[in-house]
Amino acid sequence: MNSPRMHPDPPARLKQLRSLLGSRLLLEVLSMRRKCWLIALALMLFPVVSQAIQLRWSSGATDLSFTSAARCTLIVRADPQEGTLPSEWRLLWGTTGCTIQPVILGLPDGSAAEVCGFAPPATPAEAAANQSTAQFCVPGNGAALTAHYVVDLPAGARGKLKVVAFDPADPDSSHVIQSPEVTFNGGETDAYPPVILRAERSHPSTQLTVRAIGAGLAAVPSVSIAAPDASWHLALDIVNHDDGTLTATGRVAADLPSCVLQVAAASGSVSTAALAPDTASALSIPPGVCYGSMKEIDLSGLTDIQPKDFAFVCARDSFHLFYIRHDMYLPTAQTEKTIGHQRSRDLNTWDPDHIDKTALQAGRGGSWDAYHVWAPSIVLKGITYYMFYTGADSVDVGGGQIVHNQRIGVATSTDLNIWHQPATPLLSCAQIPWAAQSPAGFDGDQFRDPYVMPDPSNYGQWLMYFVAVGDTIQPHMAVGVARSPGNLYNWTADAEALWNTDWRYTGSSLVESPHVFPDNFGWWWLFYSIDPLTTGFVCFQTNDSSPVDPVPTNWSSQQLLYQYLGNDQTVYYWHGSEARRFNDKAQYLCAWDDDQHSIDISRVHS
DSSP: OOOOOOOSSOOTTEEEEOOOTTOOEEEEEETTTTEEEEEEEEEOOSOOOOSOEEEEETTSOSEEOOSSOEEEEEEEEEOTTTOSOOSEEEEEEEEESOOOOOOOOOSOSSSSEEEEEEEOOOSHHHHHTTEEEEEEEEESSSOOSEEEEEEEEOTTOEEEEEEEEEOTTOTTSOOEEEOOOEEETTOOOSOOOOEEEEEEEEOSSSEEEEEEEEESOTTOOEEEEEOTTSSOEEEEEEEEEOSSEEEEEEEOOSOOOSEEEEEEOTTSOEEEEEEOOOOOOOOOOOTTOOEEEEOOOOTTSOOOEEEEEEEEEEOSSOEEEEEEEEETTSOGGGSOOEEEEEEESSSSSBOGGGOEEEEEEOOSTTSTTSSEEEEEEEEEETTEEEEEEEEEOOEEEETTEEEOOEEEEEEEESSSSSOBOOSSOSBOGGGOTTBOSSOTTSSSOOEEEEEEEEOTTSTTOEEEEEEEEBTTSTTOEEEEEEEESSSSSOOEEOSSOBGGGSHHHHSOSOEEEEEEEEOTTSOEEEEEEEOTTTTOOEEEEEESSOTTOOOGGGSOOOEEHHHHTTSOGGGTTEEEEEEEEEETTEEEEEEEETTTTEEEEEEEOO
16 A cells, blocks of 8 residues: 655545645744743644644643653644534743744654644744744544644753634634643743734724734734835734734725734734735716816915925825915915825815815924925835925025025825925935036026836836936936835936936926826826926927937927817916826826916826
């Protein structure tokens, strides 16, 4: 008779059962104290019918004593009246002088399930929690009543162990049962580390509520969510917790991607559980609404604010609009000190109760953004929003001369309400190979209007468009491009500008507010605004090669948007445009309007 083999599709007399998502073995070694804490999980034995579970050494004792290294067998057993083991359980332990890792003996030769596979952490999240996977084999087609852990324990080691599982009689899987404790060489006094058996979340708007069910959760000091690849992390606020349950909250404006919940003990040990992603937010864009606008209206029904360069965000609860606040009744030096923030569910009706006039503010005196804050551009990476913006300083260079240098920085937020502003900028003229510092005719560096988007040619990387005065074309401006390898904090500027945007091709010294988007036919559209002292119109150029094509002749000639649309007076007063696709079916072109003192939103039909 041939010997049975391990195989993904085993014969009737042998079934190898795999782990479920979240079924792991957790190990943490506290080397400073020569202690180790371990959580193990026996996996997928058979359908759940057990209501209780027992834990003993193979001798039947609850304590094991030895003075020399020993190979010991730990037995997990269902109560006799239950008949089979639960489908899932976790073995928790704390030890001094050793770790506990099951010995793989191969196929079982009796009626008990044996450990037949053991895998180390497979993801950064598992590595952070020191989680590994144990696999069991069970003979035949019958249900398993017992399972064996065979472990090698060194002389002088001591520890304690217990099993934790869901009560299968509870249809909601919220009642946790625990086995009696077993020890070796007198056991341990420290508490067991926390363990999460299941996690769930509610996220109807920006308020995120997470609930964990497990054991040892009463003393947990911190809770967080994190990306499986550890690329982002967000601390949550604990609302309440006891030994078996924990509830924590946070504010996340984005749709939550697949992530892991992490609970940390005071000792530093971590337990994790997977959280499912959100379904996409269901914002309403009525098909009949093709044109809308946003004004900042005061209590009298009037406005003294001209909203200028802006950024749109489609978040879980609302569309969000961030914009420069220009007070039309103040000198320029006294305004454009804040970025405003308004919300809408349909891009047409704006919430009058949630106007934030200081979403972002000019910094303290002497900071790089103390004089003005301009031109936000917002992207989402993970669950964090990055607002790139221009800051201008105010520096006394002597002799009564004040200069205002412009730089680009980034602020971050997870809820779109509280923004963390940087102490230092990301980019300045000094880092741009082709840009002029303190160009003639200006009172400081001219470097502004960032627009950030994913790099279509390099997955995970980013492009930033901006404008600056060219060193060889002073005092004329052009559009430039910088690139980030992925973290959005490190940027390297291209050696040359997009010279198709300088005065030789546009007829204007001043080029501002660049942005780029593709159409449905493979063409790239580069939009920008030209000198308001000449024509002041929104313009564009196109190509079918690349959004960063450095060859001027590969771009079309400049066209004025209002002329392209048949002298459409609707867009005649537009400046600082931005294109935004909010879903697969709705593309919008927007701009600030200095006739209606508004930001206009127009749907594009392709």
